[in-house]
Amino acid sequence: MPDPSLLETFESPTKTPFLIEHINEEFTSVCPVTGHPDFGVITLRYEPANCCVELKSLKLYFQSFRNEGIYYEAVTNQIRDDLVASMQPSWLEVKTSWKGRGGIRSNITASFGDEHSSSNI
Amino acid sequence: MPDPSLLETFESPTKTPFLIEHINEEFTSVCPVTGHPDFGVITLRYEPANCCVELKSLKLYFQSFRNEGIYYEAVTNQIRDDLVASMQPSWLEVKTSWKGRGGIRSNITASFGDEHSSSNI
Amino acid sequence: MPDPSLLETFESPTKTPFLIEHINEEFTSVCPVTGHPDFGVITLRYEPANCCVELKSLKLYFQSFRNEGIYYEAVTNQIRDDLVASMQPSWLEVKTSWKGRGGIRSNITASFGDEHSSSNI
Amino acid sequence: MPDPSLLETFESPTKTPFLIEHINEEFTSVCPVTGHPDFGVITLRYEPANCCVELKSLKLYFQSFRNEGIYYEAVTNQIRDDLVASMQPSWLEVKTSWKGRGGIRSNITASFGDEHSSSNI
Amino acid sequence: MPDPSLLETFESPTKTPFLIEHINEEFTSVCPVTGHPDFGVITLRYEPANCCVELKSLKLYFQSFRNEGIYYEAVTNQIRDDLVASMQPSWLEVKTSWKGRGGIRSNITASFGDEHSSSNI
Amino acid sequence: MPDPSLLETFESPTKTPFLIEHINEEFTSVCPVTGHPDFGVITLRYEPANCCVELKSLKLYFQSFRNEGIYYEAVTNQIRDDLVASMQPSWLEVKTSWKGRGGIRSNITASFGDEHSSSNI
Amino acid sequence: MPDPSLLETFESPTKTPFLIEHINEEFTSVCPVTGHPDFGVITLRYEPANCCVELKSLKLYFQSFRNEGIYYEAVTNQIRDDLVASMQPSWLEVKTSWKGRGGIRSNITASFGDEHSSSNI
Amino acid sequence: MPDPSLLETFESPTKTPFLIEHINEEFTSVCPVTGHPDFGVITLRYEPANCCVELKSLKLYFQSFRNEGIYYEAVTNQIRDDLVASMQPSWLEVKTSWKGRGGIRSNITASFGDEHSSSNI
């Protein structure tokens, strides 16, 4: 099951605002209605305040959704909430793009805070 | 015939505004004038208020148009109206793109409410 | 000859503003100077007020130009005028793109009314 | 030699502003310095006031540059001037794009009047 | 008028068979029926025997067709014949590809001799 | 109606076998069943024996099908037969590719004689 | 060595502002540190005041850098300065794009004056 | 280990603001957690004040990260800090794009100072 305790952080190398983007093209969870696997791409963008998420721990956290029956919308918001709790960033955005099922493909976007103007690149 | 009672919703996982997009590339209905089948792509985008549409129920709802004789314009507006009645979202937009018939191809767009600025992503 | 009486309309399924686009990639008329055939693509976009143009009637109306000797500019404005008279839409735009003749290819655009801001999609 | 008397016009089919574009991909003239042929694409865009340029006459006018020794910059401005004198349009723009010579390729743009906002499509 | 005396050759730098290709994307002549200009691409491929055609002289030879009224088929065969007479190559092929006129575009191919197997690259 | 008397020929510029290809991307005729227009691309390839078809006459011949109610298969074979009768070529092939109607698009090929091996390019 | 005396100008054919672009895809100079050749693309855009640079003289001027040991940054600024001195244009911009060396590729941009709003096309 | 003393500068050829971009597509360092190699693209953009970074010295500086165990975020900020200390530019931006590891690929952006409006090209 999704396990936010897997998330580890390290101190940001700078106090100057900057922008970080991690794209996971190999995310999978399970549909809570049909039990079939879902496959998606997770795009995480954030501006750190005091700390950054460590990449291997992020990978393990994403992998902890593998056998969880959970809606697309809930995946997106839980990742947003777990990462905000773990890092307390200045700004954070999670976009999820899901491969088609039953002829329908889906994209969900959730965010936290206001994007810093200088990082709007 | 189109059956909005097929639509099921579940409680939104968050009160924070976010953006959902479902794209159905396998929609079919029937031309009310000629009786020939029509094929189209439905792109649904919305910001939930209190609930989200369940994906399997959305698929069955779209499939209920299969043998209905109905204009492109009516399909687009009925989907808009049925989903607004079912979910009462903050904002919703339906775009339909139809393969050519008689050398003419068509695109229709209908919307509800004002898009939230932070979801303009 | 171009016959606007072929155009039929049906009542718009909604009073809410929405956007309709019909693209005819198989339009042909005749050059009034040389008598040679012209081939073009007609892109019609409009926001209905009270009624929509029926698609099969639109096809027959477009086919009625087949043997008419008429300038590109006149085709474009006549389609604009005939459709405005038939539907009295809130806004309408006609673009015509013509295959090359004598090494020159042409595009003509004519419009009616002001585009509704919410349909600027 | 370039012969603006070849240009013929016909009365515009409407008083409503609209936009016309003619693209000649087979333009050739001669370099006044080296005597070698130049090859270019002429893109003409304009909003008619009272009349439009007839397409076959435009083709013959463009062909009249075939054996003229003339700079790229002069071609562009002469076409602008001859068409403005012939049609007195509301707005007109001429872009010329020339194939490379000696490893250098060139693009020149000249215009007349102010583009009508509603035709900015 | 087409002037084969413009063609100059230089001694081939080797007796070993090899393959040469020259592509002229800026060829123009005149239609003998309508008097309108034709535009084409000439692709020349050959295996020299004792001499090669000099490139600047080839350019001037191609330019000598500029105001000649001549069929596509005759252009292709005359270039083949003039170059064979000038160079006496082991093998030679001329392909011409013409821009569309009246909605029709054309390609013509003529050759001389048998292509050497080792140059079949 | 299709009029083979429009076809004119001129003497081939050479007795050496060579290959000619004419592609008409603006062919239109009428469906004999529904009365609706058909749009297609005609690709003609041939090796002349003693004469070649003149291009402007070929264009007028193709235009003579404009208002003829005729099957795809009949168009293809009639063009083959009319051109063989007019030119008596060594080899000739007609391919027709038709835009989709009712979701189906079609390609037809008919030929005459044996292709000369050296023109198999 | 770079020789601005090669630059020749001719009187602008008009006093109306217009835009000229010359793109040289075959520029080469020499690295002042390693002595190895550098290869780049020079894009020159300007609005003439009273005169234009003649194209053949521009080609010879660019060729005069062929064996000069000079930094990318200095090439860009020298071309800007030499052309401004030669033509005194209203506005001028030089962009240089260099092929990779040591795994690094570079782009440099320098400009003079303010671009005229109507030529911002 | 990363060695900023490798960075050499030369005096800027002009006091006029201009824009420099260097793109290194062959950057590699080592993951401090797993010890596996990381591969990335570094895009450096800056406006010089008094001096520019010499390209060969920049290459050697980038190569000095080859066997360093260092986070993506720290690489990005260290390059920003070392180049700012070395050149004291008006404005500088470093973007790093990393190939995927564990299914996740990352992009980091850090900047210094305010971009000059005229160089916003």
Place this chain on the structure above:
Amino acid sequence: MPDPSLLETFESPTKTPFLIEHINEEFTSVCPVTGHPDFGVITLRYEPANCCVELKSLKLYFQSFRNEGIYYEAVTNQIRDDLVASMQPSWLEVKTSWKGRGGIRSNITASFGDEHSSSNI
């Protein structure tokens, strides 16, 4: 001037036949007729017998043509001959592709020996 003494070789790491390809996209020499620079791409493919050409020496050898007035055909054959003399390979092929001059672009191919069947990849 072209200097084959720059070419250095090293012993092939194996006696088993294998295939080597070097592509130089930055070749330049000078036209012996006009004195203007030529730019080309050299593609060298070979199967070594006992030794391979060292890459830096190959680069310096290619650079030695920089200011040589020499025909395309002679460049191609000289590179073939110099490399065959230097390496005595089992099989070797040189293709040169030249940017257009006067509207004509050229490709030349020369080879030595018979390609080993197992390396026909």
Place this chain on the structure above:
Amino acid sequence: MPDPSLLETFESPTKTPFLIEHINEEFTSVCPVTGHPDFGVITLRYEPANCCVELKSLKLYFQSFRNEGIYYEAVTNQIRDDLVASMQPSWLEVKTSWKGRGGIRSNITASFGDEHSSSNI
């Protein structure tokens, strides 16, 4: 340094011939002449006889070249030889594609044994 003892194998799951392909897009070694890093893509294809190479061990083996000064040709043949010694496959092919240095990019191919006809995919 390159360490073939890192390679581990496991028993092939079948005696039926089949085809395996591993593509490493993150290979790096060092130039033995200049000391600068080289970057390449290794494509390994083979048909196992009795055993297959274990993927993590292959990754560590490839990483062992990271700081080795070695020619492209030697890298390619050593990988071929080490894998043949380790696995004794029916057939094996190694292709290496190297990023450009000094304007030259290279591809090397070495193979072992005869490819089984059924795996010619």
